[in-house]
Amino acid sequence: MIRPWRIAQRIALQSRPFSSTTCSRFENLPKSNSPIVSKLDFFNSVTGNGSQIPTYRVIDGSGKLLESAELPEMDEAFAKRLYENMMLLPTLDNVLYNVQRQGKISFYMTAHGEEATIIGSAAGLDKEDEVLDFHAGLLLASTIPSPTLYIARNNGFAISTPSKEQYHGDGIAARGPGYGIDTIRVDGNDVLAVLNAVREARRRCLEQGRAVLLEAMSYRVGHHSTSDDSFAYRPRSEVEDRKRIDNPIVRFRLFLEAQGWWNAEAEADLKARLRADVMKSFKRAENLQRHELGELFSDVYAGEQPWNLVEQKEELGRLLRKYGNAWEPWKKELSKFKNNGEDVMGRV
Numbered sequence: 273m274i275r276p277w278r279i280a281q282r283i284a285l286q287s288r289p290f291s292s293t294t295c296s297r298f299e300n301l302p303k304s305n306s307p308i309v310s311k312l313d314f315f316n317s318v319t320g321n322g323s324q325i326p327t328y329r330v331i332d333g334s335g336k337l338l339e340s341a342e343l344p345e346m347d348e349a350f351a352k353r354l355y356e357n358m359m360l361l362p363t364l365d366n367v368l369y370n371v372q373r374q375g376k377i378s379f380y381m382t383a384h385g386e387e388a389t390i391i392g393s394a395a396g397l398d399k400e401d402e403v404l405d406f407h408a409g410l411l412l413a414s415t416i417p418s419p420t421l422y423i424a425r426n427n428g429f430a431i432s433t434p435s436k437e438q439y440h441g442d443g444i445a446a447r448g449p450g451y452g453i454d455t456i457r458v459d460g461n462d463v464l465a466v467l468n469a470v471r472e473a474r475r476r477c478l479e480q481g482r483a484v485l486l487e488a489m490s491y492r493v494g495h496h497s498t499s500d501d502s503f504a505y506r507p508r509s510e511v512e513d514r515k516r517i518d519n520p521i522v523r524f525r526l527f528l529e530a531q532g533w534w535n536a537e538a539e540a541d542l543k544a545r546l547r548a549d550v551m552k553s554f555k556r557a558e559n560l561q562r563h564e565l566g567e568l569f570s571d572v573y574a575g576e577q578p579w580n581l582v583e584q585k586e587e588l589g590r591l592l593r594k595y596g597n598a599w600e601p602w603k604k605e606l607s608k609f610k611n612n613g614e615d616v617m618g619r620v
Contacts, residue, residue, distance in 0.1 A: 306442075306457065306489070310341035312468055314454040314476070314484070325445045327489055328469055329459040333518055335526025344467045348533045354395055354463060355528055356542060358387040358521050363546040365494065367554065372498045376558065384494030388463035388520035389425050393488065395463075396470025397421075413483035414451035421473050422453075422485045425460065427492035432505040448485035460488030461520040464527070491518065562608050566615040589616045 309326040330341045337343065346354075365382040372380045383390055397403070413420045424444040428435050435443070448455030454476060458469045466488055473484040493511050495502045502511070528534035569577065569585045577585075592613055596602050606613040 308338075308459070310338040312342065312456075312472055314456045314473075315449065324442050325455075325457045327457045327459050328465050329462050330464040330468060331462055331523060331527050333523055335523050335528075335530060337527075342468070344464055344471065346467075348531070351528060351531070351533060354391060354467075355521075355524055355534070356546075357391045357395075358463065358524060359542055360546050360550075361387045361390065362521070363543070363550050367547070367550050369498060371554065379498055381497040382494035385492055385514065385520070386425065386427055386460065386490045388524065389427075389460035389466055389488040389490050392463040392466025393423050393470050393486075396467045397474060401474070410447070410451055410453070410483070410485070414453050417482045419477040419481045420483045421470070421477050422483065423470070424485070424487045425490065426487055427460075427490045429492050429496065429502075429506075431496045431500065432502070434506075443487055443489075445485065445487040451483075451485075453483045453485045455485045455487075457487045457489060460490030461518055461523060463520060463524050490520075561610055564611055564615045565606070565609045565613040585616060589618055592617045 306324040306327045308329050310329060312328060313326075315325075329338060330343065331337055361383050365380075365384055368377065368380045369382060371377055394403075409418070409420065410422060412418065413422070426435060426444055430438055443457070445455050445457040454473075456469055456473065459465050469486055473486050476482065476484050491514050492502075493515050525534060525539070566585070569581050572581065592602070592606070596606055596613060596617065
């Protein structure tokens with residue numbers, strides 16, 4: 273187990289804004305007036321002094337523990353597993369992004385820059401916990417009440433629309449008090465802050481039987497998807513600066529190195545192993561035959577299919593009967609499915 277007092281050097285960031293002092297040198301980066309705090313504190317009423325909701329953080333951009341911050345309970349093995357899973361995400365992203373560009377898959381969405389939010393929140397939950405989308409359930413969960421944890425991954429953009437144009441007021445976290453829901457805002461690039469906050473939020477859900485809202489503040493350094501060019505709506509320098517000075521993986525790696533748990537040799541071995549594992553899995557998946565094409569329609573609703581799906585399936589069947597074997601691109605794609613799409617064409 274690790275203890276806060278074993279960290280040799282601590283940096284106090286109590287009054288610094290979310291865009292830290294390190295980031296403030298780069299004027300082109302998005303800025304926030306949300307103060308940084310190291311105290312894990314939830315709230316369920318609007319702040320009375322008019323200030324922004326604070327952002328909870330444990331380690332700063334250089335991987336150093338904030339003064340008075342408490343580390344999550346974890347040993348060396350858990351911390352390494354946390355880091356390895358964070359490293360797996362960009363490995364997957366890089367491989368599958370390039371694979372999409374080669375035409376082997378049709379579409380892909382990356383998670384560059386959001387690794388701490390994704391892995392930290394998953395690590396704070398139990399294996400038996402269900403993970404679902406949340407937006408429409410806030411009101412219901414606040415009135416029943418419901419022991420549900422809502423996690424808003426605020427990466428700064430909705431495709432090309434920046435978050436400042438998506439809502440008035442103080443972000444997503446400001447909506448929690450209106451429902452009477454315990455709420456916290458977290459530095460989404462700090463995996464330890466996310467882990468701590470999710471563990472505490474989960475405890476409140478289970479012990480109090482009430483909902484909790486958590487907003488993780490991050491920044492999407494990748495394009496929204498393989499169909500997006502984000503440099504059409506934000507400067508390249510903004511993205512490159514963010515990669516360099518506020519990388520969640522680098523932040524946690526520096527923390528691990530400070531504990532004596534990580535080094536350059538382990539980093540090189542991990543990168544090589546993860547890439548080999550991803551490529552092996554992709555090759556295996558690439559050679560698998562797809563299910564019957566008809567499951568595109570049947571694996572949606574239980575029982576009787578709605579009329580619109582029935583019509584869509586019939587229309588696709590007509591097109592395949594007419595062009596399926598006549599047009600080479602369709603013929604090639606149909607060969608990848610079990611029964612070559614014959615189930616949709618009404619031939620099986």
